[in-house]
Amino acid sequence: MTSASSSTTTTQQHAIDVENEHAAHNYSPLPVVVASGDGAWVTDVDGRRYLDCLAAYSAVNFGHSNPVLLDAAREQLDRITLTSRAFHNDKLGPFVERLGALAGKDMVLPMNTGAEAVESGIKVARAWGYRVKGVAADQANIIVAAGNFHGRTTTIVSFSDDPVARNDFGPFTPGFRSVPYGDAEALASAIDENTVAVLIEPIQGEAGIIVPPADYLPAVRELCTVNNVLLIADEIQSGLGRTGATFACDLVGVVPDLYLLGKALGGGIIPVSAVVGDSDVLGVLRPGEHGSTFGGNPLAAAVGLAVVELLETGEMQERARMLGARLHEELSRLVGHGIVAVRGAGLWAGIDVDPGLATGREVCERLMERGLLAKDTHGSTIRLAPPLVIDPADVDWAVAQLEAVLQELRAGSPS
Known part of the structure; x- marks a missing residue:
């Protein structure tokens, strides 16, 4: 798993600037410019890989480039x-x-x-x-x-x-x-x-x-x-x-x-x-x-x-059920350690971050720097919804990145 760099390169910034100038501002995307994807991972214009834990709001349930x-x-x-x-x-x-x-x-x-x-x-x-x-x-x-x-x-x-x-x-x-x-x-x-x-x-x-x-x-x-x-x-x-x-x-x-x-x-x-x-x-x-x-x-x-x-075949449903249980079990460990509550079913989780610690957007930005893409909603809540083809090890890695971000925030360290 490769973590993303904390800096926005000239190539990415140019793409972002062109989009911001000519596309209506009905979204506020994270500053990453995705160029390709395979399975649960996407790659930006500079070749850096990110674990996609949004799956286009569940539109990519079966993975990129299936x-x-x-x-x-x-x-x-x-x-x-x-x-x-x-x-x-x-x-x-x-x-x-x-x-x-x-x-x-x-x-x-x-x-x-x-x-x-x-x-x-x-x-x-x-x-x-x-x-x-x-x-x-x-x-x-x-x-x-x-x-x-x-x-x-x-x-x-x-x-x-x-x-x-x-x-x-x-x-x-x-x-x-x-x-x-x-x-x-x-x-x-x-x-x-x-x-x-x-x-x-x-x-x-x-x-x-x-x-x-x-x-x-x-x-x-x-x-x-x-x-x-x-x-x-x-x-x-x-x-x-x-x-x-x-x-x-x-x-x-x-x-x-x-x-x-x-x-x-x-x-x-x-x-x-x-x-x-x-x-x-x-x-x-x-x-x-x-x-x-x-x-x-x-x-x-x-x-x-x-x-x-x-x-x-039922294979995708079973995969979401089994890996979802793993995801929620791991996330439950973080409750009381920067997380207030976790909800969801299968490979779908709503995670309430302690609002005194950070907003959901701030957490997602820090996760992005670590190579994980997620989306915030309503203040300090973030959502995880990876493609159902995600590897079990990547589920564990995703939770580990969230845990590391929470530790950074609690310690007051910069991203």
């Missing part, structure tokens, strides 16, 4: 990449059939980005509410959870409570009710005759890998069933092996009406997302009511099918 996924993409690139949904293509049918079977559902709506999947799920839920449940026109409401992150489109930020996502982007879309996450009683009180869906993250990612009580999702499932309300699980970050199961809902034995999938579904190669459900719900859509020029394109379907095939 040979199986690259082969699927290359083969399809030589054939055809885009037809639009004006015509059929030979890859879409096998992809949606196998993805539906993986989720135990019979229908798939293919889209591109995670936010598109969420927007699509909202439209489907409203149409189902009017056409099946019988809700009066324009009266449908959807219940969401406080602290949620489902994307940053105008509709989605309408029910966000993050001021960074909301401020200066109104007026907002009506029709949403927010209740505390993990509180089934509050959710029950919010349901009325016009409620068409509950949209929930089984584990809240951006909020800091917040795991609800074990009885929460089963209680939400029961409430939705009793009240004839759709349960929509946003598994865009938590799904497809990340938590040690195919879906985070599997951890508590819950089956939602709709799964929202994205990120890892494209294998880190191409944006692929989907709404997955049964025909009694997804079947409410009629031709022309919803669509996407790129959604379900042959290249995306070929890569998505290869992803599904990786997950069908």
Whole structure:
């Protein structure tokens, strides 16, 4: 394992300066310029290697340059990449059939980005509410959870409570009710005759890998069933092996009406997302009511099918489960030694750093200097989400780097 140098070279700084001058400033990246990647490791423009413990927010679950996924993409690139949904293509049918079977559902709506999947799920839920449940026109409401992150489109930020996502982007879309996450009683009180869906993250990612009580999702499932309300699980970050199961809902034995999938579904190669459900719900859509020029394109379907095939064996899920147990066991040693709390499931951890010690950004900057890439969120919380192909020794090394950074901070030493 090679640690990164503490200085930003001329080559890197030039790349950063060009990006800062010409790209909109909607992100604040760490000062590293990645040029290539293999497995759980990436290499910058100067040839220095870093252990990637973010995996593009779980989009790279199966590792950088995964040979199986690259082969699927290359083969399809030589054939055809885009037809639009004006015509059929030979890859879409096998992809949606196998993805539906993986989720135990019979229908798939293919889209591109995670936010598109969420927007699509909202439209489907409203149409189902009017056409099946019988809700009066324009009266449908959807219940969401406080602290949620489902994307940053105008509709989605309408029910966000993050001021960074909301401020200066109104007026907002009506029709949403927010209740505390993990509180089934509050959710029950919010349901009325016009409620068409509950949209929930089984584990809240951006909020800091917040795991609800074990009885929460089963209680939400029961409430939705009793009240004839759709349960929509946003598994865009938590799904497809990340938590040690195919879906985070599997951890508590819950089956939602709709799964929202994205990120890892494209294998880190191409944006692929989907709404997955049964025909009694997804079947409410009629031709022309919803669509996407790129959604379900042959290249995306070929890569998505290869992803599904990786997950069908269960090997990736088992790897995340076993290495996740190792990760959490090692991280638990640091509680009380600069760490306040650790949460998560599988190869996914939210780590609360003592706010008197450092911010999450400061910790991530020090980790970067040591050759480890992670991402902060909400003050002093950092997240670890390495590719599921990470080596066991690298899991141990990652925790050792965090431990060393915490020791430096506690001793007051510079990075």
